[in-house]
Amino acid sequence: MSALRTGGCLCGAVRYTVAWPPRDLVVCHCTDCQKQAGSAFSVVGVSAREGLQVRGELKTFSHPGSSGQTIERKFCRNCGSPILTDTPAAREQGILFFKAGTLDQTADLEPTTHFWTRSAQAWFSIPDGVTCLEKQ
């Protein structure tokens, strides 16, 4: 018995389904995510690779992450919505990261961990009861 959730980009060219619940749901306050999301942070779902099916064409932007490994950020080539993030370590572990803000249903999301809180924007109050990591 596994449930699925759906999501997609702003223009609708990219759609995906993801096995639900995800392995983890976290918030990343790193400055790279701030730039890419154009926002204060990214809400990131962690899925088994086989649990995520994407339809539509993604464009990839690769850059060196602060951890030293190459980060592949995949987004809709038409509207630019960020959809997936992949890394060599994720491939080894059989996982894939998706931008949970692109899910069709987001009202009930409860991230467990906040990463890179040292670059969190000052106006944002991190909720009680979550794990906070200054870096990764």
Ligand SMILES: [Zn+2]
């Ligand atoms: Zn799009």
Ligand SMILES: [Zn+2]
């Ligand atoms: Zn980040």
